[in-house]
Amino acid sequence: MMNYRHLFDGIEIPVKLGGRRNIIPINFDNGATTPPLKWVNEMVRKNALSYGPIARGAGQKGDKCTEQFEASRESVLDFFNLLGRNDYSVIYVKNTTEGLNLLANVLFEYKDCTVLTTRMEHHANDLPWRHTAHVEYVEVDKSGRISLKEIENHLAQNPSIKFVTVTGASNVTGYINPIHEIARIVHRYDAKLIVDAAQLVAHRAINMAGRCEAEQIDFLVFSGHKMYAPYGAGAIVGLTSYLNNLHPFLRGGGAVDVVLDNDVIWSESPYLHEAGTQNYLGVMALVASMQVLKKIGFDEIEEHETRIKNYLLKELSKIPEVILYGDVDYSVNRLGVIVFNVRGIHFEEVAFKLASQFGIATRYGKFCAHPYVDRMLGINEEQRQISEHTHNGEDIGMVRISLGLYNTMGEAKDFIHSLRCLIYHH
Known part of the structure; x- marks a missing residue:
């Protein structure tokens, strides 16, 4: 297996375990956020030395930053196989949540529009639509999958x-x-497809153009902090025709062409939706991460992470006390994300002991996807309401492992050993 740890900053910094000793930690919480690539940090440092305002006045530094900032949009389009496509805009936001909120607030001219989503979604791709439109949901099956x-x-x-x-x-x-099969179905009924790519973007190649027009992804939203560029930038890549001639989500400088005493002439997309001073360094970090991921190659990334994921699934399945959720079939198309519980030990205790005793970071709880987790746990709405009322929901949840490019098979073996120690010395 390849080892990509040399490409990252900070992952070798020791942490203290109970004040007794230092240990190199294991981060299995990459689904939440990721550490920076060294090349990303180098690009942030380099561009900080010539930092200036974007499209605000005249000056060599500002002009250079403006030029690079605008050129970055082409880099993003290229990353998603849309280079040269003038019908798509790249709108910079701070993260996926902001991007989805922006779309939910600008795509509808009237409130009686209906949005279809699923019970698999993160809250960021559920709650914004509840606020601005009628929402219908596609249910998940017992394994947690959705049906086309x-x-x-x-x-x-x-x-x-x-x-x-x-x-x-x-x-x-x-x-x-x-997503391309879903796009075919959606377009057949004259609707448009929005993809929350926060979890996908660092792990698989995404071809927004598809193999034909019917397969194209109309809107895609993602965050840099999920792809080794944690500097506060993300983006919407979407159809320009749907993003023009709308009222912006945020109003202010940079989003207007003319402001009169009693009227405003708004700019076109993407500027219409980028009011205020831009996060230039964050965008440069985002583009730098894309360069590294493309150079490594997504086939290599998938192979590396899949081997570790399959090992973890195999070894966790051997521990009688471990309850795994979802399909553990190795052939299932899934990322290196595994959720589990341990019989007889509260999920929060499992996570805290892994961190405090072994230096292993995981996530616990419901992962900002409460309806989906409830379904995976087999908890219906009535049971959940009773639990929330009597226990503040503290007895419902799971532990999550989520892999990144820099994780190794050695870390996976250490995790299995540590979990066994935790269980059998409980």
């Missing part, structure tokens, strides 16, 4: 559905959804 047939049934039965929004990959089970 159910998506088509909703579209066939409700012609008011104009947008379908789905996660590219679940932050709970790691399931990868067939």
